Amino acid sequence: MFRELMAAAALAALVCAASAPALADDARVLKVGYILAPDSQLGAGARVFAEEVAKRTQGRYRVQQYPNAQLGGEVEMMKGVQLGTIDVAFITGAPVPNFVPEIGVFGIPFLIRGAPHAHALLDGPFGQDLLKKFAAQGMVALAWGENGVRHLTNSKRPIATPDDLKGLKLRVPQNETMVKGFKALGAEVRPLPFPELYGALQVGQFDGQENPIATIVASKFYEVQSHLTLSGHIYDPAVFLVSKDLFEDLSEADRKAFAEAARLGGLVSRKFAADAETTGVALLGNKGMKVVPSVDHTAFARAMATAMPEFEEQFGPAAIAAIRDSKVTNN
Secondary structure, three states, rough: OOHHHHHHHHHHHHHHHHHHOOOHHHHHEEEEEOOOOOHHHHHHHHHHHHHHHHHOOOOOOEEEEEEEOOOOOOHHHHHHHHHHHOOOOEEOOOOOOOOOOHHHHOOOOOOOOHHHHHHHHHHHHHHHHHHHHHHHHEEEEEEEEEEEEEEEEEEEOOOOOHHHHHHEEEEEEEOHHHHHHHHHHOEEEEOOOHHHHHHHOOOOOEEEEEEEEEHHHHHHHHHOOOEEEEEEEEEEEEEEEEEEHHHOOOOOOHHHHHHHHHHHHHHHHHHHHHHHHHHHHHHHHOOOOOOOOOOOOOHHHOOHHHHHHHHHHOOOOOHHHHHOOOOOOOO
């Protein structure tokens, strides 16, 4: 009887093993890189992406996270995706125009009217057409996520009007549109890769910077900045990028699994960024930052007038007008 029970147990184990997902040792391990901490909007999205890939491929693919720019800055990571040395990267929108210039339109200050406006654009034909443009650069863009609505911080003074920006040494990402926009507003602007930003603020290389609330919190910029202005001047998307070689190796079913995992990860990054907008401002105030709760967007947009002809030449007046005239408004 004992032998029969043992034989039955062994048979059951074999059946279970045959039907179970692939063991971790059998999985193909992929790397996903991003520049922020795990406890950030990018980290939240990448975590869900990894979980969903494992689930939807029955464990045949496992995604390891490399946060805090462990795989390099965002421009370097995008080059790695192009070369196939990096499997997946969750990249913020700011450096993307270096590869897909059309996305630079999102870097025009005070053009996008907040996250709901941006979501409608990105989730509709406008944004889906932009995703397709990555193919020409040797990358596959799976889905949009979110870095967030960008706000100003500095160590010098409250920023409430365009004149308050004049002469302020401001760091911006490696994004020529943002450089031009803030120069038009009178700031002394210089781009700098994100991994170098905290140290540059700490030693006074810059007076201020601009980023979403979630990033300001996660990066502890409150330790080196004393003023926060809820300017909401730019909406910054994020995008899941996969190397072309990896994507072409996937079966059709796995391609769909990766795309759905990225879509769900993108939605989670949006929720994280939105929650940070709700709770993060109070946290930053409790950390000692003096908060300017709003600005006159019309006054800032008017101050941008000198730069608009150049932007219209670069992106086309029709594209800018279509974004500006969109009827989607903030909730």
